[in-house]
Amino acid sequence: MSLLDVTDLTKHYPVRQGIVVAKQVGTVRAVDGVSFRIERGETLALVGESGCGKSTTARLVLRLIEPTSGTVRFDGQEVSGAALRTLRRRVQVVFQDPYASLNPRLRVGETIAEPMEVHGIGDATSREARVQELLRLVGLAPFHAQRYPHEFSGGQRQRIGIARALAVQPDLIVCDEPVSALDVSIQAQVVNLLKDLQRQFGLSYLFIAHDLAVVRHMADRVAVMYLGQIVETAPKADLFAAPRHPYTQALLRAIPHPDPRRRGQVTPLGGDVPSPMNPPPGCRFHTRCPFAQDVCRKEEPVLRDIAAGARVACHLAETLPPFAVDSGDGLSDIATRRLALYAAAKERRASGVG
Amino acid sequence: MTPLLEIQGLRTVFRSANGDIAAVDGVDLTVPRGRTLGIVGESGCGKSMLSLSVMRLVPPPGRVAAGRVLLEGRDLLTLSTAEMRAVRGGQVAMIFQEPMTSLNPVHPIGLQITEAMRAHDPRASAAELRDRAIAALERVRIPAPARRYDEFPHQLSGGMRQRVMIAMALACKPKLLIADEPTTALDVTVQAQILDLLRDLQQETGMSIILITHDLGVVAEMADEVAVMYAGRVAERASARDLFGSPQHPYTLGLLGSVPRLDEDRERLLAIEGAVPPPFALPQGCRFHPRCPFAIEACTKAQPPLEAIEPGHLAACIRAPVESAVELTP
Numbered sequence: 001m002s003l004l005d006v007t008d009l010t011k012h013y014p015v016r017q018g019i020v021v022a023k024q025v026g027t028v029r030a031v032d033g034v035s036f037r038i039e040r041g042e043t044l045a046l047v048g049e050s051g052c053g054k055s056t057t058a059r060l061v062l063r064l065i066e067p068t069s070g071t072v073r074f075d076g077q078e079v080s081g082a083a084l085r086t087l088r089r090r091v092q093v094v095f096q097d098p099y100a101s102l103n104p105r106l107r108v109g110e111t112i113a114e115p116m117e118v119h120g121i122g123d124a125t126s127r128e129a130r131v132q133e134l135l136r137l138v139g140l141a142p143f144h145a146q147r148y149p150h151e152f153s154g155g156q157r158q159r160i161g162i163a164r165a166l167a168v169q170p171d172l173i174v175c176d177e178p179v180s181a182l183d184v185s186i187q188a189q190v191v192n193l194l195k196d197l198q199r200q201f202g203l204s205y206l207f208i209a210h211d212l213a214v215v216r217h218m219a220d221r222v223a224v225m226y227l228g229q230i231v232e233t234a235p236k237a238d239l240f241a242a243p244r245h246p247y248t249q250a251l252l253r254a255i256p257h258p259d260p261r262r263r264g265q266v267t268p269l270g271g272d273v274p275s276p277m278n279p280p281p282g283c284r285f286h287t288r289c290p291f292a293q294d295v296c297r298k299e300e301p302v303l304r305d306i307a308a309g310a311r312v313a314c315h316l317a318e319t320l321p322p323f324a325v326d327s328g329d330g331l332s333d334i335a336t337r338r339l340a341l342y343a344a345a346k347e348r349r350a351s352g353v354g
Numbered sequence: 355m356t357p358l359l360e361i362q363g364l365r366t367v368f369r370s371a372n373g374d375i376a377a378v379d380g381v382d383l384t385v386p387r388g389r390t391l392g393i394v395g396e397s398g399c400g401k402s403m404l405s406l407s408v409m410r411l412v413p414p415p416g417r418v419a420a421g422r423v424l425l426e427g428r429d430l431l432t433l434s435t436a437e438m439r440a441v442r443g444g445q446v447a448m449i450f451q452e453p454m455t456s457l458n459p460v461h462p463i464g465l466q467i468t469e470a471m472r473a474h475d476p477r478a479s480a481a482e483l484r485d486r487a488i489a490a491l492e493r494v495r496i497p498a499p500a501r502r503y504d505e506f507p508h509q510l511s512g513g514m515r516q517r518v519m520i521a522m523a524l525a526c527k528p529k530l531l532i533a534d535e536p537t538t539a540l541d542v543t544v545q546a547q548i549l550d551l552l553r554d555l556q557q558e559t560g561m562s563i564i565l566i567t568h569d570l571g572v573v574a575e576m577a578d579e580v581a582v583m584y585a586g587r588v589a590e591r592a593s594a595r596d597l598f599g600s601p602q603h604p605y606t607l608g609l610l611g612s613v614p615r616l617d618e619d620r621e622r623l624l625a626i627e628g629a630v631p632p633p634f635a636l637p638q639g640c641r642f643h644p645r646c647p648f649a650i651e652a653c654t655k656a657q658p659p660l661e662a663i664e665p666g667h668l669a670a671c672i673r674a675p676v677e678s679a680v681e682l683t684p
């Protein structure tokens with residue numbers, strides 16, 4: 001039994017127009033038939049362009065909004081009534097914008113203790129001790145509990161958000177672009193922290209990101225979304241070695257590599273994302289797909305099994321030319337050697353030697 | 355041939371109760387003709403202040419306190435306000451991260467482009483300007499440009515708006531385009547379109563580009579020369595090939611180690627501990643020393659000068675190259 005089991009989830013928003021009498025003029029299909037599972041201790045990454053429905057999916061999983069249809073089962077139970085209370089404790093969230101997601105009037109200690117109060121866990125003394133422990137876990141100091149959010153940098157605020165999410169010992173943490181607003185150096189600190197915590201507590205993550213390199217580093221499995229639907233899902237290694245959906249391939253080709261030897265390999269995908277109010281008929285990607293055929297314009301491809309653990313929604317998945325993954329050489333030898341020296345020196349400092 | 359732009363000893367400060375604090379503190383840079391200089395560094399390193407200084411658009415109470423900005427030998431810092439206005443949007447143009455803040459929301463985009471053109475060509479007729487604006491939109495690959503001409507900024511996607519900004523910036527055929535994080539707010543797919551466009555336009559016009567970004571992937575893809583900035587100063591300067599091939603400064607190493615890669619599996623990323631110090635709380639000596647794993651006593655004493663470690667490859671670190679530093683450590 002999976003920890004989280006999402007089936008055919010949809011969220012449609014009516015679009016109204018008119019000032020006196022608001023008439024519904026259309027529907028935004030923000031999430032349109034999404035299914036996935038997350039196992040214990042696993043990280044599922046959800047990727048896709050802006051507006052494809054990632055955050056809406058996250059809010060549906062957290063039950064911050066009601067689905068139009070579909071079900072969410074958590075630990076075997078459909079989420080409603082009493083199960084909702086369980087979900088509220090066992091599924092926590094970390095948002096992209098640490099500035100907006102912390103209450104500026106609460107001391108950091110109060111912010112971190114809040115979920116424990118809400119769920120009636122412990123008393124004032126034990127909660128205080130737990131706050132100290134959590135601060136240490138996320139790499140902050142005990143005295144930080146007395147400070148206010150504005151006294152912290154972006155990366156530190158994200159650590160506070162993570163401490164708060166951990167406070168009630170969740171099984172699943174929904175991370176909605178937790179590192180997208182951070183500098184690479186700080187992003188690396190937070191990504192390392194999330195991985196350490198996962199190992200330590202056996203956490204599962206629903207990890208939302210638009211940076212595929214971060215995803216490759218964090219995820220066990222990846223689901224690629226386009227216009228409210230999942231178009232491909234596969235174990236990380238498979239997805240990056242042999243992406244099958246033309247959209248996944250296009251995303252990978254669009255990423256510039258931090259390696260001037262590979263300059264000029266970026267190939268832009270043409271066109272803009274169509275409006276989720278009027279998604280194209282047939283395959284939603286056909287307006288931008290270089291392989292589109294007549295059938296693509298008429299029939300909607302379903303997400304189907306194509307290999308062990310891999311599912312793709314493309315009529316032509318079997319016949320498309322194989323994607324030439326240029327794996328690159330990694331860093332130059334000199335750079336690799338110097339990075340190793342850097343890591344060793346850092347290690348020595350951390351352990352107090354040298 | 356002289357380079358298109360030479361920045362010498364640039365220092366940009368803000369007045370505070372405790373005297374001037376420098377956001378840019380003694381920067382020397384060169385932008386060759388027809389080439390792209392990439393400037394990288396974490397948030398708050400002074401990248402935007404540097405580019406605003408070149409444009410003489412530093413918001414008060416900030417001001418350029420020292421240095422020279424030589425555009426084809428002419429010091430922009432000594433020009434009159436009127437002369438500088440002619441340079442801006444003439445020989446030098448700038449685009450920003452969020453095009454929405456630089457576009458006027460209540461005017462159709464076509465009008466905004468023709469206004470920019472009219473400022474530099476007051477005698478052109480309305481019909482002529484319209485044709486040229488539509489051609490400019492077409493050049494930045496906006497589909498159905500004649501129809502888009504009458505649309506408002508909010509009717510366009512983020513990528514389209516950035517194209518409109520580029521069209522406006524290029525309307526007067528600048529020799530230098532300063533692009534401050536032009537793709538940071540965009541999806542990778544749209545970023546790829548914009549980078550491709552910038553590269554084609556550079557080939558076509560021979561303009562130079564200063565590209566500011568914190569994405570090392572974008573730098574590797576676009577830049578010929580790279581400057582790594584830290585706390586208001588240049589930490590390392592080299593060709594893109596040398597910078598990635600043989601990174602010298604520990605800060606550059608930290609940045610490279612922080613980037614997750616698509617072509618390599620690493621269990622842990624090599625993060626840089628701590629954060630960039632704000633300009634009012636700079637450490638003594640090398641500004642990177644509180645975060646630097648190679649720091650020694652001497653690093654806390656004096657600011658290391660930017661010196662050639664290899665021909666054409668400068669770094670401001672007394673211990674570079676780091677392998678020799680490690681050999682010396684018992």
Ligand SMILES: Nc1ncnc2c1ncn2[C@@H]1O[C@H](COP(=O)(O)OP(=O)(O)OP(=O)(O)O)[C@@H](O)[C@H]1O
Pocket residue numbers: 013028029030048049050051052053054055056057210276
């Ligand atoms: N409350 C709402 N009312 C109407 N439309 C909405 C609402 N919330 C989201 N949408 C629309 O649903 C679609 C999906 O939005 P969502 O925020 O889930 O995208 P996302 O993938 O998280 O994008 P981003 O990468 O920009 O965060 C978008 O077109 C958005 O405009």
Ligand SMILES: Nc1ncnc2c1ncn2[C@@H]1O[C@H](COP(=O)(O)OP(=O)(O)OP(=O)(O)O)[C@@H](O)[C@H]1O
Pocket residue numbers: 368377395396397398399400401402403404414415416568632633
């Ligand atoms: N009005 C001001 N008064 C005092 N300091 C300022 C002012 N404006 C900017 N600064 C400081 O100058 C420094 C450099 O800022 P700048 O905007 O150039 O950084 P940046 O490298 O462009 O960062 P980012 O990547 O976030 O855009 C920052 O530490 C900033 O806090």
Ligand code: SF4
Pocket residue numbers: 245246247283284285286287289290291292293296301313314315316317
């Ligand atoms: S179904 Fe057709 S249009 Fe859709 S991704 Fe596959 S080939 Fe492209």
Ligand code: SF4
Pocket residue numbers: 603604605640641642643644646647648649650653658670671672673674
């Ligand atoms: S001068 Fe010292 S502190 Fe500065 S980067 Fe070099 S080794 Fe590190």
Ligand SMILES: [Mg+2]
Pocket residue numbers: 054055056
């Ligand atoms: Mg979102």
Ligand SMILES: [Mg+2]
Pocket residue numbers: 401402403534
């Ligand atoms: Mg900036």
